[in-house]
Amino acid sequence: MTQIDDRCAAPAAPSAPPGEGVGEAFDARRFRESAGAVAARLAGPLTDLSVRGLALTDPAELTAAARALMTAERDRIAPHDPARLDAIMDLYVRTGIPVHSPGAMGRQFSGVVPLAGVMDFAGAMVSQPASFYEAGQLPSVAERIMGEELGRLIGWDPAAAAMVTTSGGSLANLTALLAARARAFPALWTRGGTDGVRPAVAVGADAHYSVTRAAGVMGIGETQIVRLPLDAARRIDVRRAGPALAAARRRGLSVFCLVASAGTTSVGAFDPLDELAGLCREHGLWLHVDGAHGASLLVSGELRGRLRGVEHADSLTWDAHKLMFVPAPCTMLFYRDGARSLGAFRQRASYVFDEEPDEYAALDSGGRNFECTKRPMIMPLWTLWAMHGPALFAQKIEHVCRLARDAHGLLLAEPDFEAVHAPQANILCFRHRPRGLAAPDVHRFQNAVRNRVRGGGSFFISKVDIDGTAALRAVLMSHHTTLDHVRMLLAEIRDAGRALLAEGADR
Ligand SMILES: Cc1ncc(COP(=O)(O)O)c(C=O)c1O
Known part of the structure; x- marks a missing residue:
């Protein structure tokens, strides 16, 4: 183990300008x-x-190649070396x-539309992080516009619905489950504990692992996850789902949310949302649709029928970085009733949340998404939508x-x-x-x-x-x-x- 030497190097003259290399880097x-x-x-x-x-590279070989590209300079700022940058890019692209x-x-990754890649790069340079309007003005507005544009495709009233972007479908699923739990157990955020009640979620047997992981993060144990049986097409079998929910209740579980899939990861199956919405109404459940993969089909007149019934859902996860070909992450979480989006996180922090929100703070998403600093991930998607429709x-x-x-x-x-x-x-x-x-x-x-x-x-x-x-x-x-x-x-x-x-x- 090396010891950190706490003797400081001799200080430079007070307020001395940084070396020339800093200026050159900018x-x-x-x-x-x-x-x-x-x-x-x-x-x-x-x-x-x-x-x-x-082409999978041996990790040891790749580490050696990456190390060979690193400057040995430690005390001086090494000068810009176009050949080194070129070699780094070469390695990046090749691997x-x-x-x-x-x-x-192999996977649900696609080549992004190049213009979307350019806008992602612009986002890094412009630096408009998106959780608060004062920091990310255009992304906040673009988020609202895309919420309305895509919300209409879901079939929701733009005046009532809401959308927040969040860093990936996994985080969106967790956020939706938190909002669903807040509706069922409003005191839980403040008091913790559930007074002997065992909150549970119902999921299709092919649900993405992020859903059960989210449940685990929320303290919902494996035994509180009700796995609903599938039919021959690997969709939730509605006829058997009702009895499974009843059996869960007899086991002492309080199911508060049913998570359906619109495009499962394994085979791309779409659960019967219409029928499941009816079941959720009957049992008083929040219907969350994990459309990380398949919600994008709503954009196509030919394919949108696969999500028939999605308009009855309470929330919907939609990854644009899968089938809308923009850089990852770009995930949108939609709520049919926008007010419910405030349930996921309920905090006060005077340095960011205003007690009396003004017209600017009304566009903040920080109270409704997990991130404090959030990439302006909507910008590549909004730009493509703005430019090409x-x-x-x-x-x-x-x-x-x-x-x-x-x-x-x-x-x-x-x-x-x-x-x-x-x-x-x-x-x-x-x-x-x-x-x-x-x-x-x-x-x-x-x-x-x-x-x-x-x-x-x-x-x-x-x-x-x-x-x-x-x-x-x-x-x-x-x-x-x-x-x-x-x-x-x-x-x-x-x-x-x-x-x-x-x-x-x-x-
Ligand atoms: C159906 C489904 N849900 C959730 C996720 C997780 O999304 P992300 O990778 O954006 O976290 C995936 C990812 O493949 C998925 O296919």
Whole structure:
């Protein structure tokens, strides 16, 4: 362990100006040159449509490469070195998922619309953090505008509804659960404890882990999570959900919120929101819809029907950094009754919250979102909406969803592939079951195929367990991907499977 030496270095003359290097780091010409060089680097992947997957680098090698790029200077400010910046950018780009490539199908990440990336960069430079109007004026207004624009697509009255941005879908789900709990147990924030009542939440069996994590953070134990059974399409089975809620009540649980999914992470399934809203009314529950993945389908006239009934929800999580192709995080949390958004956090802090809010403070979101300093994450989305309108999003979303549907059709005609669901969004899960593969080996085989395909470097796909058996998972995010690329992927999977069977690696 090294000791911190508490003897100070001899002080510089009082109020001595900083060294020249500080001024140079802020130099406008230097900024323009660096920004130009970085932009030139980033333009490359936009035009490189080669079919590429993920190239995983050995972490030790990458650490060494990163260390080699660091200046050894400690006492002086090292001068700007364009070659070093170029090498850093090169490493940054090379180790990223090639999100613009038709081969990148592994996760819900997409290549962002370049203008949205530019605005994210602008956000870093302008520095308008967004929780308080006085610090982030345009982001606060843009947040309100987007709340109204997208709130209308949900079917809500803009005068009553509210939206706050928050750093990711996981945090939005936690925030919504807090607001739901505040409605059911208004004294809890102040007094703590629930006087023997056991607050509980009901979730679909395929709910994203962030939902049950949020419950855990709130002190809602595993045994207070009521997992609702799914139907054959992996949607909450409404007929069995009612009895499950009744059984929870008999166990002494006070369910206050039902979390439905609009686009599950595993297969992109949409829960029947209309029927679930009826069930929630009957049981006096808050209906929260986790639409982190699928809420964006509301932008498309062709696809918005997937969220039928969302207008009856109390709250909705919507990640724009998934299917609206803007930099992460950009999450919006919507409330049908805007006043409920004040329930999640109830605090006083004289340095930020005004006792008598004026017309400026009325636009503050700090009382309603977890963050104090919050990225102006709405700006890239609002800018795209302002510049191009909703059709930009609708057309891209429709392309990737149609592609998933057509790829499913392709699979149905292939005897050595098993389609495990009919895609409702842009996620397609399936299994490869070549002749000669024994039934007990199917699970391990999918994992082995996935790893081999990933190692091959042409396609990046993921995997997910469905009813205890692994399936391959393709998330179609790029508008460059076509059915021919899906055919190439299937050929690659077949090659991987053949090699594994030949090696006996399936057992
Ligand atoms: C359905 C769903 N909910 C929540 C999340 C979490 O969102 P985030 O990654 O923005 O925290 C995800 C992420 O994949 C998701 O698919």
